[in-house]
Amino acid sequence: GEDVEQSLFLSVREGDSSVINCTYTDSSSTYLYWYKQEPGAGLQLLTYIFSNMDMKQDQRLTVLLNKKDKHLSLRIADTQTGDSAIYFCAERRTSGTYKYIFGTGTRLKVLA
Amino acid sequence: KAGVTQTPRYLIKTRGQQVTLSCSPISGHRSVSWYQQTPGQGLQFLFEYFSETQRNKGNFPGRFSGRQFSNSRSEMNVSTLELGDSALYLCASSPLTSQETQYFGPGTRLLVL
Numbered sequence: 001g002e003d004v005e006q007s008l009f010l011s012v013r014e015g016d017s018s019v020i021n022c023t024y025t026d027s028s029s030t031y032l033y034w035y036k037q038e039p040g041a042g043l044q045l046l047t048y049i050f051s052n053m054d055m056k057q058d059q060r061l062t063v064l065l066n067k068k069d070k071h072l073s074l075r076i077a078d079t080q081t082g083d084s085a086i087y088f089c090a091e092r093r094t095s096g097t098y099k100y101i102f103g104t105g106t107r108l109k110v111l112a
Numbered sequence: 113k114a115g116v117t118q119t120p121r122y123l124i125k126t127r128g129q130q131v132t133l134s135c136s137p138i139s140g141h142r143s144v145s146w147y148q149q150t151p152g153q154g155l156q157f158l159f160e161y162f163s164e165t166q167r168n169k170g171n172f173p174g175r176f177s178g179r180q181f182s183n184s185r186s187e188m189n190v191s192t193l194e195l196g197d198s199a200l201y202l203c204a205s206s207p208l209t210s211q212e213t214q215y216f217g218p219g220t221r222l223l224v225l
Contacts, residue, residue: 031213033213035216040218040221041203041218041219042118042216042217042218042219043117043155043202043204043216045213045214045215045216046217048213087130088155098169099157099170100145100157101157102147102154102155103154105152105154105155
């Protein structure tokens, strides 16, 4: 199907690691993205990964990509209360009509 | 560089009216895409403009239209508003085509009464 799937909610304690998962659908997607959305705001690009990579690290963020299973994850180390937001994964498709497909979003709540 | 700006930030309209939203991309970006975000449907792609031409279009009725000007600024218009058009409308810009990474504006929140 067309859907990019994410779990709806995740709750972690401050200082712990958060892992947000995403399952995408198009094996030909060349770029996969993670965006963060805070209340009342637009989407902030956090990081992206090319499909020929299996891992990318950027400060507290680690992206893992399993192309065989079409699974993408975002790990946030030392999660802070300011990380509380909705996180969206997105795939950029190249097959058929070009378009971005966004996941349903995962609401991360960080408990102090 | 200034980010993507959208005006107005908030808007209240009544059913049957029409509305025009504006988006100014990051300086030097030529591609502008529009998305509708609702709690029920999530983020849905509306259309993409590049060099004043619509390049891609999502599955929205003809009441939704857009255009892009020579300075890359874009507007989207929704005619004959329906209650279900209440949403956050997000604009994203990217340097050449939307094949590249998109940067989002803060959005325009539209409420249709």
